[in-house]
Amino acid sequence: MAEFNPLCPTPFSTDAKITLAHGSGGIPSAELVSKLFVPALKNKYLELLHDGAVFELGNSRLAFTTDSFVVKPIFFPGGDIGSLSVHGTVNDLAMCGARPLMLSLSFIIEEGFLMADLARIVKSISNACKDADVMVVTGDTKVVEKGSADGIFINTTGVGTVEYEGISPKAVRSGDNIILNGAIGLHGIAVMVAREGLNLETNVESDSAPLWGPVEKVLKSGAEVHCLRDATRGGLSSVLNEIASAANVGIEIWEDSIPVPEPVRGACEILGLDPLYIANEGRFLSFVASGGEDRAVDALRSHPLGRDARKIGRVTNDHKGSVVLRTNIGGRRVVLMASGELLPRIC
Amino acid sequence: MCLGVPGKVVKIEDNALGLRMGVVDFGGTKRETCLAYLDDVQEGDWVLVHIGFAISKIDEEKAKDAFDTLKEIGL
């Protein structure tokens, strides 16, 4: 432990050590990527900063992505770390306009982890793969000493074939409509409530789901789709800011269009959280050229994972790089990315 | 300061610590809440909760004050 020196008032640096904020999907996470990873690993694929990398192999265009899963608790209402590890990766492929095909599956397990829990997770992975129509084709398992990993960590890497070209943040332009496939905040609240410490009780279940189904509906609807992005850690605010920044456009969203389930609202009110910052695992945004939005919404609504789809905003040439919210009372304010870990507040 | 959230009392019982406790429903999310600071609260009442404690019972009549005033001034 560092020596306690109460008389030294020098400002400290938050970046000397990795903190939970670096994994929360907000500004510190983005800085880790832009200031450490990209400069060291520079290449044309990485610099696009999209959910997956798209490249050619022979006559095919493939999409390739990876994701790691560390969720606690590992079992939560509506899913578990296993189903999440399938959905997370297939969804990143879907956001590239790619049909997910195959996954690799890698476990890092802490000594002492219950075999029954592992079996339950594997069964869940199996079910999720069937649902998503993908196969686990290769894998790896490591076991570490007690205390070196928190139960279990999973990494999945996925490959898919690109069936729709040109889906990327760089294709977004002014006039595009922003369509959301359903109500937000479910996953983050379900997980937060399932953790010890807050003692909340709710029937909120994670929205974790494979999204190629509804994505394909949008892509086949006849609307011109410029970009797709799923809203995971950091919530809607993160995704919208990332796109505004990557595409150098302004984004305007309307508070009264964004569906938030009552129990999620209740939990957010109690904890002092904003639903725009809460994680989702089955929600994505479609950026659709003007004129095609109705077709896209109708197509989404024909799928079980898009029943509540609606337009929530539009892309503009004003306030480029910023996301602006029109509030319920008619005011306007800028929506920033989360500045770190999402903490409940009492004040 | 002081996030206070209105919720509906759905259950009342004394807990293991000997405190009057209740379950309060906030739009479908429920929390165990200490009712010890309200001397007359029934199931079905609406209360204002701060950090797990009900600090007041919502007065349904006074809840309309802001709207009544608008009517009085003809707006």
Added chain:
Amino acid sequence: MKYVDEYRGSEPVRKYIRAITDILHRDWTIMEVCGGQTHNIIKFGIDTLLPSKITLIHGPGCPVCVTPIEMLDKAVYIASQSEVIFCSFGDMLRVPGSEKNLITSRAEGADVRILYSPLDAIKIARESPDRKVVFFSVGFETTAPAVAMAIIQAKKLGIKNFSALVAHVLVPPALEAILSTPNLVLNGFLAPGHVSTVIGQGGYERITKKYRVPIVITGFEPLDILFGVYKLVKQLEEGRCEVENAYGRSARPEGNVLAQQAVDEVFEAADRKWRGIGVIPKSGLALRESYRDFDAESLFSLNGLTVEEPSECIAGYILQGLKKPNECTAFGTRCTPQRPLGAPMVSSEGACAAYFNYRRV
């Protein structure tokens, strides 16, 4: 959500803007005391909807912001003791101490847990009898009754491994200190609705009589704030000077007597240092002698420690309403929510954080 949504409707909000504009003839400067009110004013853009004759200034009603730097240092020190489970509200985790904050402590291995209610800390103490559970007790009069109850329960149950690091502050002494600030132009207060729910009106009546400044007890939703502003402006235009209640659905004239009694049993008024302002006499709470066994500062021998503030942070001026956050040379550049120099940028309801997060287009 009932008792929430009806106070966020655009139509009644517009009507109150109209009502305020209709009765307004002179310039008035109003302070909203509570950080939660500041947060919502900026978040909903209420200050941009009000006529320009009304100037809103932001008061020190953010207990997180006014917690002195040495309190954070004490918290960090206690949290770093291996036998300690350090429990805190989420708000306090990012507030900078001299060297670290509680998040850094946690990253270095301290057992820091975020709780919603102090009763949860009692549960943890019972479940972990071999550890020392310390609760970081920060807040105004709204929060004190909950902590008081937790301590009363701990004493009743004979719990020996629980203590509280007490940093509670009181609103009426803060209002008096503000009213004694030289160079401050201030015509009236919007008093904090939830503090008032606990303490009632009496404390404000004394202030109104002594300083001839009207006070309106006000809630937090957009309509509540505008109703409060309307009543206050009406008083000012009519030359009245009273305590009025615009939050009747929760606040009663007598307040919550049971809560007051519990606080009175456990705590007594004490001089307290407010970050950026200095010591305000009898403006805080300290544990009474009969409950001193639960005082973490004594148990860990940390009484009497003081620390200087970093000079670039002008929190003091902001908390007294003398400057706005965007008048600070470090605002948004050297001081941001991720790398804050002072507490008002960290606390989600601090004026600086509110200005930064809810920037105008």
